[in-house]
Amino acid sequence: MSIEIRNLNKRFGSFTALNNVSLDIQPGELLALLGPSGSGKTTLLRVIAGLETVDSGQVLFNNEDATHQHIHERQVGFVFQHYALFRNMTIFENVAFGLRVRPKSVRPDNEEINKRVTDLLKLVQLDWLGDRYPHQLSGGQRQRIALARALAVEPKVLLLDEPFGALDAKVRKELRTWLRRLHDDMHITSIFVTHDQEEALEVSDRVVVMNEGRIEQIATPDEVYEKPANPFVYEFLGHVNLFHGRVHKGRAWIGDIEIDAPDHAEAEDLAAVAYVRPHDIEVDREPNGESALAAQIVHILSVGPIVRLELAREENQGKNLIQVEISKERFRGLQLEKGDRVYIKPRRLDLFPHLTH
Amino acid sequence: MSQFKQHSVLPGFNLAIGFTLLYLSLVVLIPLSAAFIRATELTWSEFWTVVITLRVLDSYRLTFGASFIAALINAIFGLLVAWILVRYQFTGKKIIDALIDLPFALPTAVAGITLTALYAGNGWFGQFLEPLGIKVAYTPIGVFVALTFIGLPFVVRTVQPVLEDIETELEEAAAMLGASRLQTFVRIIFPTILPALMTGFALAFARAIGEYGSVIFIAGNMPMVSEITPLLIITKLEQYDYAGATAIAVVMLVTSFVLLLIINLLQWWGRRRNALI
Numbered sequence: 001m002s003i004e005i006r007n008l009n010k011r012f013g014s015f016t017a018l019n020n021v022s023l024d025i026q027p028g029e030l031l032a033l034l035g036p037s038g039s040g041k042t043t044l045l046r047v048i049a050g051l052e053t054v055d056s057g058q059v060l061f062n063n064e065d066a067t068h069q070h071i072h073e074r075q076v077g078f079v080f081q082h083y084a085l086f087r088n089m090t091i092f093e094n095v096a097f098g099l100r101v102r103p104k105s106v107r108p109d110n111e112e113i114n115k116r117v118t119d120l121l122k123l124v125q126l127d128w129l130g131d132r133y134p135h136q137l138s139g140g141q142r143q144r145i146a147l148a149r150a151l152a153v154e155p156k157v158l159l160l161d162e163p164f165g166a167l168d169a170k171v172r173k174e175l176r177t178w179l180r181r182l183h184d185d186m187h188i189t190s191i192f193v194t195h196d197q198e199e200a201l202e203v204s205d206r207v208v209v210m211n212e213g214r215i216e217q218i219a220t221p222d223e224v225y226e227k228p229a230n231p232f233v234y235e236f237l238g239h240v241n242l243f244h245g246r247v248h249k250g251r252a253w254i255g256d257i258e259i260d261a262p263d264h265a266e267a268e269d270l271a272a273v274a275y276v277r278p279h280d281i282e283v284d285r286e287p288n289g290e291s292a293l294a295a296q297i298v299h300i301l302s303v304g305p306i307v308r309l310e311l312a313r314e315e316n317q318g319k320n321l322i323q324v325e326i327s328k329e330r331f332r333g334l335q336l337e338k339g340d341r342v343y344i345k346p347r348r349l350d351l352f353p354h355l356t357h
Numbered sequence: 358m359s360q361f362k363q364h365s366v367l368p369g370f371n372l373a374i375g376f377t378l379l380y381l382s383l384v385v386l387i388p389l390s391a392a393f394i395r396a397t398e399l400t401w402s403e404f405w406t407v408v409i410t411l412r413v414l415d416s417y418r419l420t421f422g423a424s425f426i427a428a429l430i431n432a433i434f435g436l437l438v439a440w441i442l443v444r445y446q447f448t449g450k451k452i453i454d455a456l457i458d459l460p461f462a463l464p465t466a467v468a469g470i471t472l473t474a475l476y477a478g479n480g481w482f483g484q485f486l487e488p489l490g491i492k493v494a495y496t497p498i499g500v501f502v503a504l505t506f507i508g509l510p511f512v513v514r515t516v517q518p519v520l521e522d523i524e525t526e527l528e529e530a531a532a533m534l535g536a537s538r539l540q541t542f543v544r545i546i547f548p549t550i551l552p553a554l555m556t557g558f559a560l561a562f563a564r565a566i567g568e569y570g571s572v573i574f575i576a577g578n579m580p581m582v583s584e585i586t587p588l589l590i591i592t593k594l595e596q597y598d599y600a601g602a603t604a605i606a607v608v609m610l611v612t613s614f615v616l617l618l619i620i621n622l623l624q625w626w627g628r629r630r631n632a633l634i
Contacts, residue, residue, distance in 0.1 A: 051529055071532050078533040084526040088548040098534035101544070153534055 001062050001156040001189050002027045003048065008057035010043055010213075017043040018054070019213035028187040030180070032200035035210035036236065041193045042161055044210070048191065049078050049159050061156070074157075077150030081162040083142040085134040091145050092130040095120055098153035120148040123182075140171040147182075160192035164199065172196075176203050197237045201225060209233050231352050234275045241281070241322050243274040243346070247353050254346075255315065256291045261351050270353040276346040278325040283309065284343050285334055292343035295322060300338055307331040311344065392610065395603040407604045412580050413589060419497055420586040421612065424565035427504035432558045435512025436550070442513070443520040457513050460506055465570025472503055473575045495577025500585060503571040508561030515557035519550050552624050559620040566613050 003025040010018040017040045025031055033041040046052040048059055050071040058067045066074055085094050093100075095117045099108055108116065121127040124144040134142055143163055150158060163179070164172040180203050183190055194200050200207050201221040209216045209224060209232075217229040228234040245254035250265040252258070254274055261267075284292070295311035298321060302308075307330075311322040324344065336342065396404065407413070442454055460468065476483045476493035486493055493499050523546060531541040569587040576583040586609055593602035 049533065051533075072535050076533065078530065080526050080530060082524070082526060084524065084530040086527065086531075086545055088545070097531070097536070097544070101531075101534065101536040101540045149530075149534065 003157065003189065003191075004058075004060035004063070005044075005048070006058040006060065008044070008047060008059070009055045010040075010047065010052065011055055016040075016213045018047070018057075021057070021210075021213070021215055023208060023215065023218065025189060025191065027189055029189055030183045030203065030205045031191045032204035032207045033191060033193045033210060034195070034197060034200040034207050034236075036195060038212075039210040040213040041195075041208075041210045045159050045161055045191060045193050048157070049076050050074050051078075075153075075155050077153065077155030077158045079143070079146050079150050079158070079160040079163050081165045083134070083139075083146045083166075085142055085146060085149070087134045090131050090133060091121070091126070091137070092117055094134065094145060095149045095152050097149065116152065120152055123151075124148045138171075139167045140175055143167065143175065144178075147179075151186075151188075156189065158188050158190040160190065162193050162195070164196075165194070172199070179203060201237070209236065211236070228275075228350065231273065231275065234350065239278055239323055241276045241278065241324075242320070243276065243349070245272055245274055246270065247272045247351060252351055255293045255313070257293060257345065258291060259346075259349070264351060264353060267353055272351050272353040274346065274349045274351050276349045278308070278323040280346060280348040281322070281324045282345045282347055283324055283326055283330070283334065283336075284345075285340075287343045290345065292345045295342055295344055297336060297338050297340050297342060300336065302328070302331075309336070311342065314341075389610065392603050392606050395600060396607045398600045399604055403600075404604050407601045408608045412584070413586070413605060415581045416584050416586040416589050417608070417612075419500060419583065420566060420609075421616075423497060423501045423504055423585075424562055424568075427501050427508055427565050428558050428562035430505050431508040431512045431561045432554055435509055435557060435561075436516055436554060438509075439513045439516040439520055443517060457510050459510075460508075461510050465507065465568065466574065468506055469503060469571035469574030472499070472506060472571065476502065476575065494575055495579070495583060497576075497583050499575035499577065500572050500583060503575050504565040504568055507568055507571055508565050511560035511564060512554065512557035515553045515560065516550055519553040523549055552628055555620060555624050555627070559617055562620075563613060563617060566609065 003023075005021060005023040005025075008018045008021040010016075019040070021040070021044060023044075033044060035041045043052060047054055050066075050069060054067065058065055060066060061069075061074065085091075086097065089097065096113050099113045099116065102108075117130075118127060121130055124147060126141055126144055126148075129137060129141065129145075134145070137145065143166075147160075147163075160179075164175050167175065176199055179192075192203070201224070204221060206218060207221055207224045208218050211232050217224060217233045219227070219229075224233065225237055228237060234240050243254045245252055246269060247253075247261050247264045247267040248269045249267065250260065250262055252261040252264070252272060252274070264270075264272075287294075294314045296314065297309055298312050299310035300307065301310070305328050306325050307328055309324045309326065311324060313320070313322065322344065334342075399407065438453075438457065442450065442457075473480075473494050475481050476486070476499060478484065478487050478492075478494070480494070483494060491498070493502060527545055528541055531545050536544070567587065569585075569591070572585050573588055576585060576588075578584050578588055586605060590602045590605050590609075593599075593605065
């Protein structure tokens with residue numbers, strides 16, 4: 001089922017949760033709504049589910065207006081962050097709930113319910129837990145049951161509100177890959193909300209980055225990471241270093257470095273901020289004839305195959321440490337130690353004129 | 358002893374349990390056992406003739422019957438009141454919330470006199486009810502009305518916090534799965550508040566069995582008709598029949614204890630079944 005969202009607006013008192021949000025969701029897509037808390041991502045999800053009304057705008061399911069449809073007509077499955085399992089029922093009954101509450105005319109008979117629930121429990125690999133109660137399960141198991149329960153009513157759309165938010169790091173990682181595989185098998189249009197950028201980039205087909213009730217960027221995980229649309233997306237997705245400089249007629253200057261900036265050919269001596277990812281910075285012991293920034297190593301953190309360096313630029317000692325990631329081989333080759341003087345040069349950067357963060 | 362005392366990082370178990378037992382003994386156990394000891398002054402046959410005369414049997418029926426019905430009515434309407442206080446925002450909510458506790462605070466005699474004045478043949482309610490053939494004051498119905506009045510806070514105050522704790526997510530989840538409001542209430546909310554409701558019921562019931570002050574004014578106290586057991590005990594005491602009074606008291610005590618025990622067992626069973634954490 002395709003979902004179309006047109007100019008949604010929603011306010012809670014003086015707080016704007018959704019500010020003219022428009023979005024197209026393709027059938028069978030797994031979409032991530034990513035943003036900090038208060039960015040409106042959960043509100044958007046709840047509006048699609050029908051759990052929240054809007055002040056203006058439309059939600060269309062398969063090109064049909066569903067804005068004022070009742071929850072029951074929408075055929076939407078919803079998974080809550082804190083599972084919301086019914087604790088007075090067994091796992092089996094939790095999953096069967098959606099079938100049992102159907103009107104008699106469309107309710108499957110007991111045998112059919114049995115079969116469907118057993119199949120679903122097998123799908124989430126927990127068929128041996130049917131007669132337990134929710135409190136006897138671990139968080140990861142509970143969330144998988146919540147998913148099975150949502151799928152029991154054969155929804156056309158699956159909505160997940162921070163589904164892994166309450167789980168510990170290891171289980172979260174496992175469930176992430178598992179959800180991706182499950183989605184690849186079922187191809188049900190799914191939207192999930194998260195504030196964890198790694199989760200969004202790893203699981204989804206497309207990422208919608210939200211901030212203060214607005215959509216900042218809609219793109220594939222690769223694009224969002226490689227070509228962030230604006231400084232907010234840059235800073236929200238992974239660590240990033242900021243360099244202050246100037247742009248003028250297609251050229252940019254940061255300290256002693258001069259760089260081509262063809263995107264900003266019309267710029268007339270503007271202040272600019274350059275964003276550089278830690279792994280896009282080259283480190284060397286000598287300037288090698290080219291222009292480079294001198295810096296001192298403040299801290300060395302060696303994790304796995306990557307060595308993270310914290311550098312202080314010599315012009316502004318102590319302020320704004322620069323984070324650099326280099327491979328362990330490179331690190332050994334340079335024989336770097338704390339306090340050493342090095343020269344750095346951004347390999348790739350994005351310039352945003354005017355914006356002085 | 359070693360099995361009785363389980364190892365714990367919390368200090369002061371010995372002191373705490375010692376104090377608890379001493380306190381319970383002084384306040385509850387010793388006075389109650391005194392009643393039993395006093396009752397042993399009677400032989401078995403004397404005991405039986407006191408406790409199973411027709412007049413006494415009728416009073417048991419009235420006391421336990423009216424208490425049970427009153428507690429049941431309170432369970433239903435107390436739940437409704439708690440529901441409204443928790444679920445809705447309206448002006449005057451704080452005042453209604455405070456009113457709930459009034460039956461706790463009011464001297465029971467005041468309640469009795471007020472209710473009698475209202476329900477007597479010339480009272481505000483009585484003047485309309487009597488032409489319809491409903492006599493409330495000086496009948497068993499009056500007993501029931503008084504017991505309902507004093508039992509209401511118990512149900513409201515036990516159900517209210519549990520109702521407040523129910524996450525809205527549970528109801529949203531049920532709605533997302535296609536359940537109607539009624540189905541959500543019957544299958545999700547009610548099972549969750551049932552243990553608290555039963556506690557409230559048990560408290561209201563226990564209170565009603567022991568109630569004296571408010572009932573004697575409205576009941577009319579006609580032997581075999583509207584005479585409650587606590588009044589019989591007082592009557593016996595006024596006739597200096599201490600042994601007889603304690604004999605009836607012992608019967609009440611044992612019956613109340615058994616009834617409360619059954620309610621507790623039901624709750625325990627329900628909690629295990631519902632597996633509330």
